[in-house]
Amino acid sequence: MPKRIRLEKRVVAESDRLAKELSDRFNRAGVFVANLMSSPGAGKTTLLEQTTRRLGAELRLAAIEGDLATDRDARRIRAVGIPCRQINTGGGCHLSARQILEAVAEFDLANLDVLFIENVGNLVCPAEFDLGEHRRVVVSSTPEGDDKPIKYPVAFHHADCVVLNKIDLLAATDFSLEAFRKYVKGLKPRIPILELSCRTGEGLDAWLDWVRTERRAVAAQAPRSAR
Amino acid sequence: MPKRIRLEKRVVAESDRLAKELSDRFNRAGVFVANLMSSPGAGKTTLLEQTTRRLGAELRLAAIEGDLATDRDARRIRAVGIPCRQINTGGGCHLSARQILEAVAEFDLANLDVLFIENVGNLVCPAEFDLGEHRRVVVSSTPEGDDKPIKYPVAFHHADCVVLNKIDLLAATDFSLEAFRKYVKGLKPRIPILELSCRTGEGLDAWLDWVRTERRAVAAQAPRSAR
Numbered sequence: 001m002p003k004r005i006r007l008e009k010r011v012v013a014e015s016d017r018l019a020k021e022l023s024d025r026f027n028r029a030g031v032f033v034a035n036l037m038s039s040p041g042a043g044k045t046t047l048l049e050q051t052t053r054r055l056g057a058e059l060r061l062a063a064i065e066g067d068l069a070t071d072r073d074a075r076r077i078r079a080v081g082i083p084c085r086q087i088n089t090g091g092g093c094h095l096s097a098r099q100i101l102e103a104v105a106e107f108d109l110a111n112l113d114v115l116f117i118e119n120v121g122n123l124v125c126p127a128e129f130d131l132g133e134h135r136r137v138v139v140s141s142t143p144e145g146d147d148k149p150i151k152y153p154v155a156f157h158h159a160d161c162v163v164l165n166k167i168d169l170l171a172a173t174d175f176s177l178e179a180f181r182k183y184v185k186g187l188k189p190r191i192p193i194l195e196l197s198c199r200t201g202e203g204l205d206a207w208l209d210w211v212r213t214e215r216r217a218v219a220a221q222a223p224r225s226a227r
Numbered sequence: 228m229p230k231r232i233r234l235e236k237r238v239v240a241e242s243d244r245l246a247k248e249l250s251d252r253f254n255r256a257g258v259f260v261a262n263l264m265s266s267p268g269a270g271k272t273t274l275l276e277q278t279t280r281r282l283g284a285e286l287r288l289a290a291i292e293g294d295l296a297t298d299r300d301a302r303r304i305r306a307v308g309i310p311c312r313q314i315n316t317g318g319g320c321h322l323s324a325r326q327i328l329e330a331v332a333e334f335d336l337a338n339l340d341v342l343f344i345e346n347v348g349n350l351v352c353p354a355e356f357d358l359g360e361h362r363r364v365v366v367s368s369t370p371e372g373d374d375k376p377i378k379y380p381v382a383f384h385h386a387d388c389v390v391l392n393k394i395d396l397l398a399a400t401d402f403s404l405e406a407f408r409k410y411v412k413g414l415k416p417r418i419p420i421l422e423l424s425c426r427t428g429e430g431l432d433a434w435l436d437w438v439r440t441e442r443r444a445v446a447a448q449a450p451r452s453a454r
Contacts, residue, residue, distance in 0.1 A: 040266040040350050040379060041371025068351065070377050091381055093320065093351040121378070122351050123267050124295065124320040143370035143393060144268025150297050151348070152267060154318055166370060172399055 015129065018097035022104070022132025029109035032215035033117065035133035037155055039148070040121030042141040043165040045073045046198040047207070048116055052080040054208055059113040059215070064103045066095040066120045073118065083107060094126040095119050114215055123148070127155040134218045141166040142175040149183035156187050161194065161210055168197040242356065245324035249331070249359025256336035259442035260344065262358050264382055265366035266375070267348035270392040272300045273425040274366060274434070275343055279307040281435055286340040286442070291330045293322040293347045300345065310334060321353040322346050341442060350375070354382040361445045368393040369402040376410035383414050388421065388437055395424040 026033050036044045048063055055061060062083040065073040074086035085103040087095060100117065107115070117133060119126040138159040140148050143166060149156045156162065162184050170177070177195070184193055194210060196203025253260045263271045275290055282288060289310040292300040301313035312330040314322060327344065334342070344360060346353040365386040367375050370393060376383045383389065389411050397404070404422070411420055421437060423430030 039268060039348070039371075040375055041368075067378055069380050070374075072374060072378065091351070091355070093349075120351065121266070122320075122349055124318070124347065124349050125352065128318070141268075141370065143368065143396065144266075147297075147299060148267055151294055151299065153296050169370065169396065169399055172396055 015097055018101060019130035019132045022097055022100055024132075025104065025109065026115070026132055026134070029112070030219060031109050031112045031115050032135075032211075032218050033115045033131075033133045034135045034137055034211070034214075035117045035119060035126075035131050036137045036139060037119045037123065037126045037159075038121060038139035039123045039141075039144055042121070042139045042144065043198050044118045044121070044139050045076055047139060047163065047165065048077055048118060049080050050198050050201070050204055051116070051208065051211065052077065052082050054204065055114075055211065056081060059212075060111060061114050061116070062107055062112050063116045063118060064095075064100065065118045066099075068092070068120065089120060093120060093122050093124075094129050095131060096129060097131055100131045114211065123152040123155050127158050135160040135214050137161045137163060139163045139165055140180075142169050142173050145174075146176045146180040147183065149180065149187055153187055156184060159188070159191060160214075161192050163207060164193060164195045165198055167195050167202065168200045242324055245328060246357035246359045249324055249327055251359075252331070252336065253342070253359055253361070256339070257446060258336050258339045258342050259362075259438075259445050260342045260358075260360045261362045261364055261438070261441075262344045262346060262353075262360035263364045263366060264346045264350065264353045264386075265348060266350045266368075266371055269348070269366045269368040269371065270425050271345045271348070271366050272303055274390065274392065275304055275345060276307050277425050277428070277431055278343070278435065278438065279304065279309050281431065282341075282438065283308060286439075287338060288341050288343070289334055289339050290343045290345060291322075291327065292345050293326075295319070295347065316347060320347060320349050320351075321356050322358060323356060324358055327358045341438065350379040350382050354385050362387040362441050364388045364390060366390045366392055367407075369396050369400050372401075373403045373407040374410065376407065376414055380414055383411060386415070386418060387441075388419050390434060391420060391422045392425055394422050394429065395427045 038044050063077045065086045068089055071086040074084045077084040087099050136159045138155050194207050265271050290304045292313045295316055298313040301311045304311040314326050363386045365382050421434050
C-alpha cells in the first residue's frame, strides 16, 4: 500500500475512534447533540440565537462555535444566555473530533439537555467528519439558490434534518420551493425539511418541535447510564 | 521529519510546480485568467452569465466550472454562447492545478482573451490552491452578512478584487455596507470592492471595466511570446 493511503487510513481511524469516544460520553451524560452545517452566512448562529431565546427556559442548552477566525459567534450566543465555547480552526475547513473533545472538557455535560455544535461555514468538508453527534442538521437559505442539494449532495445526504432559512426573502429571489424539496427528497426521501425565517420567526415552532422530539427519541434509545 | 509532514511538503511542491506550468502556458498564449471563489450560491455563475452577455462580442471568453456534482453551471454558461468545461470534483472541496491542466488541454488558449475559472463553492479551501491564475476574485453577497471578510480572512486576503453581489437585497437584510468595506480594507487596504447586482444589472459596468483593465495590465507585463 502506498505511504499516502496508509497514512490517510491511520488518520481516519484515529478520527473515528475519537468520534466514538465523544458519542459514548454524550450518551453517558444523556445530552442530545446536534451538529449544524451550512454555507457561510446561511444563518446557523441566528438559528441558535432564536432557539436559545425560545427553548432556554425549558431545556439546559449549550453551544460550541466553529470558525476560522474571530469569536463573534460565541459572543452572540453567550449574549442570549447559554454557555458557549469558541473553537478557532485557523485555516481548518471543518471541526474535528479532537477539537470537540477538548471543548466539551469545559462543560458539565451531565447538567445539559442539548449541545449544539455549529460547524465551520462550509457545505463541503464538515460532512466528512463525525463528531459523535446524534443528529446532523444542514441549514440552507433561499438566496443561495434552490439547486444546492444536488450541487453539494454529500452534506445533504448525511443530514437528518434540512432547515431552509430566509423564507422571508423568497419573493425577492428566483428560489423555487418545489425544486428545492424535489432535490432534497431525491437524495433522502423521508428527511424533514423545515422552512423558516430566523428574521421574522415564521416556521420556528416546527424547528423547536424537531429538537424536542429528536432529543426525546435519543434519550429513549440511550438512557443515562450515569443515573 | 515525520512522514506526514514530508508527504505534505511533496504534495504542495507538486501542486506549485503544476501551477507554475499553468501560469507559463497562460502567459505564452496571452490569455488573462481569473479564478473566482465564493460561498455556495453567492452568484459566481450568474456573474459569468452577465459578463458573457456584455463582453462576449468584445473579447473571446471561455470558462471552467468547478463543482462537486452536476454540470448545471457549465450548461448555463454554454447557453450564453462561450466554450465551457465542467470539472466535477466528486467530494473534492477545491479545484487543483492538475484538474485545470487537463481542462485547458481542450481549449485553444491562443485564441482566447479571457479564461474564467469558477472554483468550487467554498470560502475556505480554494484559497490555498494556486491555479496559475493572474487574478483572484472573491464574490461575496449581502444575504451572507457583512462579517464574512473577518470570518474567512484567508480567501479575502489572497484576493485581488472583491465583488459584493445581491445589493438589490440590501434593504431586506441587516447587511452594513460600511462594516463590510471596513472589514475588507482592514485586510487589504487598496483592494477594489465592486458592489453590484447580477439580477438588476446595477454596478456591472465597474466589474466589466475591472476585467478589461486587468487584462490589459497583464498583457502589458507578459506580452505574447507566441506572437
